[in-house]
Amino acid sequence: MxxxxxxxxxxxxxxxxxxxxxxxxxxxxxxxxxxxxxxxxxxxxxxxxxxxxxxxxxxxxxxxxxxxxxxxxxxxxxxxxxxxxxxxxxxxxxxxxxxxxxxxxxxxxTAEPPPFSLDARSETDEAVRLRYRYLDLRTDRMQHNLRLRAQVNSALRRAMERQGFVEVETPMLWTPTPEGAREFAIPSRLQHGSFYVLPQSPQIAKQLLMVGGLDRYYQIARCMRDEDLRADRQFEFTQLDIEASFVGQAEVLGFVSEAVSEAAFAVTGEQQPEIVTMTWNQALDRFGTDKPDLRFGMELVDLGDAVAGSELNVFKAACVRAVRVPSAGEWPRSRLDALVERALELGAAGLVWMRVRAERVLESPVAKFLSEAHQRQIVAATYADPGDLVLVVAGERERTCKVLGQLRLDLGQPAVSERPLCFAWITEFPLFEGMDDDGHLVAAHHPFTMPHPDDLDLLETDPMAVRSQSYDLVLNGWELGSGSIRIHRADIQRRVFKALGVSDEDAESRFGFLLGAFRYGAPPHGGFAVGLDRFVALLAGEDNIREVIAYPKTQSGADLMSGAPRPLADRQLAELGIRVVPTGAPGRPGSTGSPRSLGSPGAAGSPGAPGPSGA
RNA sequence: GGACCUGUGGUGCAGCCUGGAGUGCACGCCGGCCUGUCAAGCCGGAGGUCGCGGGUUCAAAUCCCGUCAGGUCCGCCA
Missing domain, CATH: 2.40.50.140 (Nucleic acid-binding proteins)
Known part of the structure; x- marks a missing residue:
């Protein structure tokens, strides 16, 4: 501390x-x-x-x-x-x-009186803190968080270098890539009408480093994505980005485990236990999510066997699952009704609640439709005690699990600052996740992810069943990062592109330089990226990554301190060959009297249209 | 693109539902007193377009509509 x-x-x-x-x-x-x-x-x-x-x-x-x-x-x-x-x-x-x-x-x-108290005991509206961030940085909280962040960076570097990784810087001015997140475009002064983009991640650059024989690369890399902001998402964020050659999944997980454990140790002074691993399917079954919070129990229970043969129609669904809420058996009807409401909102067909009474008798709207044996089996399967509440959802498997997983979080998740730190590896994600509007499969991770070797034959016959060699790192219910073993063989890449509906010409125009490089001897390789802002926030006990970033932006993408973004001077626009199309709002909010007012200086953004990289 | 919450002296809040004079609390600020405090104490004082615009009303911080800003979330984030 x-x-x-x-x-x-x-x-x-x-x-x-x-x-x-x-x-x-x-x-x-x-x-x-x-x-x-x-x-x-x-x-x-x-x-x-x-x-x-x-x-x-x-x-x-x-x-x-x-x-x-x-x-x-x-x-x-x-x-x-x-x-x-x-x-x-x-x-x-x-x-x-x-x-x-x-x-x-x-x-x-000398100093004027500060506009807000820097005392740890007083709370200040975040907008005020951000406008005077240079003062806010003097507070114990920000000093602690930024120094903690530096310690994490330092520990990660130590761990990566110890494991033979070499730090390489990759370009901030990159080339547009048509898939993935919306990119920030940078106009070229020397070639009007052409654009660089800021990297959404150094993904392709680092894979080319493997082709280039760097063997083990890492970088504490800034990434930029022009997507809407959230408590855990900023336009620009930082990743511990790594890639390694001649290794498989086990080695990659080992490298990353070593790094994050060293960072956690540097901050907490406590040795981390070995990180648990579970497959995507197991995580879904047990926790109803691909980013389980392992700090608390309330695991999902499969009631399939317990209710087998029941007359109750809702229990004849493909999947019947429950979560036990300890000591919630006395909750009033209004609260239970709210839970039903919540389940419907989450997409369940309904929610059955069961209060467990003395002698393990169930009190529930459906109790009279359940035989004594079925009731006994439900109680046994959930390990419910008198005074507990059991919530049951039935339906299609993934939806059912996800609804219960969310209810589990609603009812049981501890605050972010609660310890311990529970890391988890989630492996064997599906290679594809559903279809796009054109009926093409969509890559769950990215199109260079290596399919699971056992599932290669399913690529053409049952693609949705194909597992991938990709994996996520999860900490206390937050997705910390993801990675995969990449495809380094042209034949497999061709088959995956085909499943994704990417033609040879498409592939060539979109990823030509990557595929070209792979023709000259690409080593088997794989890598990972850890979201540093989230990692540091969790270590600092903050539920918002803005608290671990020196100069963050607001949800509407503004920097309240500097006033960014702002219109460019006409001369600068001319130099770049840019003409701004007004957004249609004729009246600007205008400059009010307040000299501190940094209100939106006129949004000169693009209209909703496809976006510059949509070609 | 959408849903919800918030906006009241420099800061944090109450007032709004149920309209009636900018009414209140705490901190800060300015001045005075004070030689062992530690969020010092006591006395006095200054400080307000109630985010902005419109509407309803005899009357709007309060009700209605719009808008801006901040936040949380959905969509989005290969």
């Missing part, structure tokens, strides 16, 4: 000590500290306590005459470290046993 590296650093420049590092052992030293005025407590003309803050913590300075000192001023204070008088120590501060006496104060920079 604390970042002790600072204490081993030798202060230099204007200071001879860090605020938070002073201890009784420093008694008698005359030191200079530099920082911001966190608080001051005045007791008349000749005694004031000034709490000076730097990134290491707070030291109390005893000052004679603090009249002109103000919050957040930048000071250099020179004084003598001394123990505090009997009974005045402050256990809340790391430096609470000592204070700086006989202080000489130098104001290095």
């Amino acid at each position: 604390s970042f002790t590296t600072d204490e081993s650093l030798v202060p230099a420049g204007l200071r001879t000590a860090y605020c938070g590092a002073l201890r009784t052992g420093d008694t008698g030293r005359t030191v200079s500290v530099c920082g911001w005025v966190a608080r001051r407590r005045e007791h008349g003309e000749h005694l004031a306590f000034v709490d000076l803050r730097d990134h290491t913590g707070i030291i109390q300075c005893v000052v004679d005459g603090a009249r002109d000192l103000r919050s957040e001023q930048v000071l250099r204070v020179t004084g003598t470290v001394r123990p505090r008088p009997e009974g005045t120590a402050n256990p809340a501060l790391s430096t609470g046993e000592v204070e700086l006496g006989e202080c000489e104060v130098e104001v290095l920079s």
Whole structure:
């Protein structure tokens, strides 16, 4: 939690000590500290306590005459470290046993009153924090989160380098690729009408590094996707991106496990247990999701056998599954009705609730349609105790599991900050996930994912049953990243493209340079990418990645501090050969009186049309 | 593209449902008092287009419509 590296650093420049590092052992030293005025407590003309803050913590300075000192001023204070008088120590501060006496104060920079309190105890609207992010960064929370993030980066680098990975930087100005996320386009000044795009990931670049013989590549890579923002999604985000040659799935999982475990250890100081692995099918069956939160139980139970032969029509479905909610047997009807409502909303045909009474008797709207034997078997299968609630959903397998999986989260998921850290590998994802509008299969991961070797023969006969050699890393219910073994053989690639409805000409025009490279000797290879923002957020106990990013954007893609995005000057547009088509809104909100108002400076975006890379 | 929540002195909130003078609380700010505090304390003071526009009404922070901003989610994120 604390970042002790600072204490081993030798202060230099204007200071001879860090605020938070002073201890009784420093008694008698005359030191200079530099920082911001966190608080001051005045007791008349000749005694004031000034709490000076730097990134290491707070030291109390005893000052004679603090009249002109103000919050957040930048000071250099020179004084003598001394123990505090009997009974005045402050256990809340790391430096609470000592204070700086006989202080000489130098104001290095004056400061207006900050627009919001930087005290950890006060809450401030996020929009205000973002507008003054440079002030928000001074808070304990942001200092902690950004330094934690740096520790994670450092640990990941250590682990990757130890495993023989070499860091290679890939271009930020890349070429449009027609599939995947919407891309940010960058106009070419030298070739009007042509565009670079910002990489949505270094996917193709890193595979070409394998062809190039780099063997093991990693990068802490920025990726950009022009998709709508969420609590766990920003336009730009960071990945630990890796790729390795002459390895299979087990090796890739090993590399990544090593890296994330080292990072978790660096932050928590606790050795991580071996990461559990389950297949996509198992995750769906047990947790109703491909990103299970393993911090709590309430696993899904298959009631197929328990209700076999029941007269009840709803239980004759392909899949009958339940989740046990411990100690919820006394919930009022209104709450149960709300659960039914929720299940319908999630796409279930219905929801059957069963209160487990004394002697394990079921109280339920359907109880009278269930034989005593069936009731007993349901109770036995769910391991329900008197006082529990059992929720049952029946229908098609995937839908049924997903509904119950969501109910499980609704009713049982702990807060993000709750420990332990439960990593999980999810393997054997399906290669395809449904069809697009043209009746073509859609790749679940990406079109270069190697099918499971046992399922190759199904590619043409039963493609939806083909498992892939792709895998996700999950942490406490969040998808942390994904990866796969790639196709390096032209014949298999051709068959997958065919299943996806990609013709030879299509493939050539879309991925020509990748396929071309593969003609010159591509090693078997595979890789992974870990979403660093999410990883750090979870380690920091934050439920929002904006809290671990120095300068994040709002949900509408604005940077409230800088005002981005903004219109370009006409001259700049001309240079780029760009003409802006007005969006039809004639009246702009306009500049209101407030000089701080950074409202939308006119959205000069593209109309809804296909988008620049739709060719 | 859609659903829901929020917007009231610098900050955080109450007031809105049930219309009646910008009414209240806490913090901060300014001034005064105060020599052991630590979110110091006490006294006094300043500070408001109730996001913006329109409508209903004798009267709108409050009701209605629109709009902007922030948030959560759906779609989207190979």
